[in-house]
Amino acid sequence: QSVLTQPPSVSxxxxxxxxxxxxxxxxxxxxxxxxxxxxxVPGTAPKLLIYGNSNRPSGVxxxxxxxxSGTSASLAITGLQAEDxxxxxxxxxxxxxxxxxxxxxxxxxx
Amino acid sequence: EVxxxxxxxxLLKPGGSLRLSCAASGFTFSNAWMSWVRQAxxxxxxxxxxxxxxxxxxxxxxxxPVKGRFTISRDDSKNTLYLQMNSLxxxxxxxxxxxxxxxxxxxxxxxxxxxxVSS
Numbered sequence: 001q002s003v004l005t006q007p008p009s010v011s012x013x014x015x016x017x018x019x020x021x022x023x024x025x026x027x028x029x030x031x032x033x034x035x036x037x038x039x040x041v042p043g044t045a046p047k048l049l050i051y052g053n054s055n056r057p058s059g060v061x062x063x064x065x066x067x068x069s070g071t072s073a074s075l076a077i078t079g080l081q082a083e084d085x086x087x088x089x090x091x092x093x094x095x096x097x098x099x100x101x102x103x104x105x106x107x108x109x110x
Numbered sequence: 111e112v113x114x115x116x117x118x119x120x121l122l123k124p125g126g127s128l129r130l131s132c133a134a135s136g137f138t139f140s141n142a143w144m145s146w147v148r149q150a151x152x153x154x155x156x157x158x159x160x161x162x163x164x165x166x167x168x169x170x171x172x173x174x175p176v177k178g179r180f181t182i183s184r185d186d187s188k189n190t191l192y193l194q195m196n197s198l199x200x201x202x203x204x205x206x207x208x209x210x211x212x213x214x215x216x217x218x219x220x221x222x223x224x225x226x227v228s229s
Contacts, residue, residue, distance in 0.1 A: 033214065034214060034215070036214070036216075044221075045207060045219040046155065046219055047219065048216060048218075048219075051213075051217070052213075052215070089154065091215065091216075098157065098160075098173070099160070099214070101154060101155045101157065104155070
């Protein structure tokens with residue numbers, strides 16, 4: 001069981017908007033630690049998608065956005081494209097366990 | 111261009127030892143905090159440990175499952191990060207990724223190297 005909880009899977013049709021939640025607790029997200037998101041296309045290494053709750057690294061399309069509130073965070077993807085099909089992981093810091101990840105969410109583009 | 115290239119993975123028996131290497135280029139390695147993250151087959155990501163830059167003390171920190179068995183070190187003269195793994199268990203089977211760490215997130219990842227522990 002991961003410290004951060006994500007839905008195992010989400011899906012959407014091309015062009016639609018999907019969101020992926022990441023729920024933590026008072027010792028990690030709720031303690032004020034930032035949430036970061038990574039995208040892992042099958043067979044490849046993860047790639048930084050969102051850092052510091054809502055910031056996009058250079059090269060990441062603005063279709064991807066992140067937010068954080070209380071003990072949870074969300075990743076939103078608008079204008080869904082086939083190439084967005086991947087696994088998505090949230091990550092934060094926990095005051096007792098150091099770096100923590102969510103269990104990952106598999107996004108299927110229908 | 112930032113590159114992180116892991117090597118040293120392989121197949122070994124429980125109780126064995128292995129050292130992974132990660133060759134870094136495209137950034138000032140000596141200033142970087144570096145981490146290892148692993149991913150068991152078909153599973154999610156798990157943080158293994160981190161080493162700070164020597165400027166920031168060069169200290170290490172480890173996840174509970176590997177503490178006392180794994181050791182992270184660095185050779186800034188060779189721009190190389192290491193992960194020494196001892197007393198390996200079957201549950202250590204995973205792809206091991208080398209990462210550069212910025213604040214509390216990981217901005218660059220290597221391609222990973224597979225470690226299989228099996229009798």
